[in-house]
Amino acid sequence: MDSFKLINEAANSSNDLLLGWQQEGLLRAVDLHWIEQLACHIGETRLAVLISGALCSAQLGEGHICIDLSHIWETPLLDDVSQQGSREKSLDTWQLTLKNAGIRSPQQWCEILSESRLVCSPQTLSESAIAPCPMVLSGTRLYLFRYYQYEQQVLNYLTQQLSASPYVVSESLLTQLFPASPSTKTEHIDWQKVAVANAASLPFSVISGGPGTGKTTTVTKLLALLVAQAKEQGEALRIGLAAPTGKAAARLTESISQAKSKLPFDDEIKHSIPEKASTLHRLLGSDFGRSRFKHNKENPLHLDLLLIDEVSMVDLPMMAKVIEALPTHARLILLGDKDQLSSVEAGSVLGDLSYDIENAYFLPQWAEYLSTLTQEAILPFANANAPAISRSLTLLRTSYRFSSESGIGYLAKAMNAGDDRAVIQSLDAGYPDLEWCQPKVGQKKADIARLAQGYDEYWQAVRDNVDIEALYEVFSNYQILTAVRQGEFGVEKINAQLEHYFYQRGRIQDLHVWYPGKAVILTRNDAALGLFNGDIGLCKADDSGRLRVWFMLPDGSFTGLLPSRLGQFESVFAMTVHKSQGSEFERVALLLPMQPSPVLTKELLYTGITRAKQHFTLWGSVSLVRTATQSRIERYSGLIDALWNDRPT
Numbered sequence: 001m002d003s004f005k006l007i008n009e010a011a012n013s014s015n016d017l018l019l020g021w022q023q024e025g026l027l028r029a030v031d032l033h034w035i036e037q038l039a040c041h042i043g044e045t046r047l048a049v050l051i052s053g054a055l056c057s058a059q060l061g062e063g064h065i066c067i068d069l070s071h072i073w074e075t076p077l078l079d080d081v082s083q084q085g086s087r088e089k090s091l092d093t094w095q096l097t098l099k100n101a102g103i104r105s106p107q108q109w110c111e112i113l114s115e116s117r118l119v120c121s122p123q124t125l126s127e128s129a130i131a132p133c134p135m136v137l138s139g140t141r142l143y144l145f146r147y148y149q150y151e152q153q154v155l156n157y158l159t160q161q162l163s164a165s166p167y168v169v170s171e172s173l174l175t176q177l178f179p180a181s182p183s184t185k186t187e188h189i190d191w192q193k194v195a196v197a198n199a200a201s202l203p204f205s206v207i208s209g210g211p212g213t214g215k216t217t218t219v220t221k222l223l224a225l226l227v228a229q230a231k232e233q234g235e236a237l238r239i240g241l242a243a244p245t246g247k248a249a250a251r252l253t254e255s256i257s258q259a260k261s262k263l264p265f266d267d268e269i270k271h272s273i274p275e276k277a278s279t280l281h282r283l284l285g286s287d288f289g290r291s292r293f294k295h296n297k298e299n300p301l302h303l304d305l306l307l308i309d310e311v312s313m314v315d316l317p318m319m320a321k322v323i324e325a326l327p328t329h330a331r332l333i334l335l336g337d338k339d340q341l342s343s344v345e346a347g348s349v350l351g352d353l354s355y356d357i358e359n360a361y362f363l364p365q366w367a368e369y370l371s372t373l374t375q376e377a378i379l380p381f382a383n384a385n386a387p388a389i390s391r392s393l394t395l396l397r398t399s400y401r402f403s404s405e406s407g408i409g410y411l412a413k414a415m416n417a418g419d420d421r422a423v424i425q426s427l428d429a430g431y432p433d434l435e436w437c438q439p440k441v442g443q444k445k446a447d448i449a450r451l452a453q454g455y456d457e458y459w460q461a462v463r464d465n466v467d468i469e470a471l472y473e474v475f476s477n478y479q480i481l482t483a484v485r486q487g488e489f490g491v492e493k494i495n496a497q498l499e500h501y502f503y504q505r506g507r508i509q510d511l512h513v514w515y516p517g518k519a520v521i522l523t524r525n526d527a528a529l530g531l532f533n534g535d536i537g538l539c540k541a542d543d544s545g546r547l548r549v550w551f552m553l554p555d556g557s558f559t560g561l562l563p564s565r566l567g568q569f570e571s572v573f574a575m576t577v578h579k580s581q582g583s584e585f586e587r588v589a590l591l592l593p594m595q596p597s598p599v600l601t602k603e604l605l606y607t608g609i610t611r612a613k614q615h616f617t618l619w620g621s622v623s624l625v626r627t628a629t630q631s632r633i634e635r636y637s638g639l640i641d642a643l644w645n646d647r648p649t
């Protein structure tokens with residue numbers, strides 16, 4: 001429906017207006033239902049309040065923790081959300097809507113909201129003992145109450161940690177872990193050593209870095225140092241390792257066990273470093289039927305240190321619950337790649353915490369302390385007003401996986417910088433580890449055949465009836481990724497077309513039953529089976545010839561289930577980039593849709609590219625690659641301002 005017409009027709013009725021927005025896809029049914037129920041219950045009829053509540057709820061669905069009224073005032077809603085219409089027309093429409101709702105400026109908008117019984121201020125919240133109201137207006141930011149609380153929980157925790165006194169760190173253990181070697185010592189700073197020294201000194205720290213920058217190697221050294229220090233004092237550290245998904249937990253387990261073997265410490269220290277990582281849900285004691293975790297403020301985790309990997313995937317509510325369940329004395333170490341896609345659910349905690357990490361050098365006193373401890377020439381912030389959070393952040397800057405000759409490394413860097421010229425240049429440069437295919441209309445069959453070739457080795461392994469470990473390894477060598485779920489290049493259609501192709505080639509005998517080699521991904525957690533959303537299962541006969549679906553467990557063993565026992569799953573010859581987070585493959589083919597889509601952003605492409613270890617193929621047109629490189633995801637929250645507002649300009 002045309003938006004001008006919509007507003008003219010519906011100016012007198014907020015319900016009609018909001019219903020119209022729902023039809024246009026700006027609101028979800030749940031947003032509308034939520035605000036209608038509340039309005040009815042409290043007797044609120046003002047359009048300005050109802051619009052704000054519905055928008056706040058809708059934007060949460062888009063990953064935003066809050067809405068910023070002054071930003072929204074200047075943003076064309078339709079361009080912002082549904083990409084329809086010209087910017088000018090959308091902005092006119094949006095401003096007209098707000099004016100019809102009696103709003104003339106963001107300030108006036110805030111005043112109207114402040115008068116509503118649906119909205120309260122942070123002050124009223126802190127002063128009153130009465131039940132909270134559904135929304136909170138903090139400055140020009142409007143939150144749903146629960147999300148305001150989550151954000152405050154994280155901020156309160158950080159405020160305490162950032163002012164805590166540092167721990168003493170053993171210089172000799174640090175030197176043992178990072179022996180100075182004249183041949184390896186260049187003019188560059190050893191950021192891994194700095195990261196260990198920094199995180200060992202603090203109760204809270206973030207270590208961020210791109211693929212292969214040695215995040216796991218670094219934290220394993222950090223754990224070794226802390227375990228050895230505790231041992232010197234006759235104590236034992238209780239360490240927890242966790243990640244947001246089962247797959248990421250399994251990778252962390254594997255990487256820590258490999259990195260441990262290279263430590264220059266005796267076996268006793270190595271044995272005291274745990275390897276087994278669990279999902280955050282399992283760590284907190286997920287009770288799938290209940291909203292609260294088993295571990296919380298009243299029943300904290302029995303840990304002295306918690307390390308969480310792949311934090312880019314952790315949403316704000318989960319981070320708040322982890323913090324709530326941490327004992328006050330416990331250290332928290334967050335690990336991840338800040339440039340990857342944010343969590344599926346609302347928030348971008350790692351992105352917000354490490355917002356300006358590239359420039360976040362330490363304050364002079366802290367830089368001096370770290371320089372003395374590490375013997376590295378650490379430059380301090382020039383500005384004495386540096387934000388407190390910068391003390392807790394270390395960025396690992398050197399990739400040990402991709403050499404300077406690596407196309408994948410170069411492409412990932414260009415994508416991250418949003419530099420479309422460099423992206424196109426690297427794709428065109430003929431790097432041996434990069435390939436670029438530009439799909440053309442009418443060539444889909446040939447494209448599917450080419451994409452399917454990547455699975456030749458897998459089908460050979462299925463025919464050879466190799467054991468499940470070997471089959472799993474071959475399957476993990478190659479993965480097709482899609483940017484979207486629906487449409488011609490969406491994951492559903494691509495999977496169906498790949499399976500059809502395999503059927504035509506005689507690799508699958510019957511598409512309608514389970515077959516050896518069928519590959520599935522779970523789309524729901526299954527507590528009873530001990531399996532999680534994102535776990536991959538491969539179909540293979542057991543010793544008695546019965547087909548089972550085999551899943552790898554976090555300890556590397558396999559469990560084979562009858563297909564009838566599986567809950568919700570889908571085929572996984574192709575998966576979405578979102579689902580691939582936390583996994584890596586030797587070879588990756590990333591398939592972009594033919595048409596522009598708001599989901600095509602540099603974060604999505606960067607995440608897809610960095611899933612590849614040895615070879616990466618991009619399927620997408622020049623114009624789409626360019627547009628995606630220049631689009632970035634922005635998620636609203638109050639964290640960046642609260643943590644970084646004193647940053648030097």
Ligand SMILES: Nc1ncnc2c1ncn2[C@@H]1O[C@H](COP(=O)(O)OP(=O)(O)OP(=O)(O)O)[C@@H](O)[C@H]1O
Nearest residue numbers: 192209210211212213214215216217218255400401
């Ligand atoms: N300082 C170093 N010197 C040489 N090689 C290193 C160094 N640090 C790490 N590596 C090697 O680089 C590889 C990647 O290291 P690691 O797995 O720790 O990185 P990561 O950042 O955790 O990787 P991922 O992207 O998989 O999360 C490993 O083979 C590791 O042994």
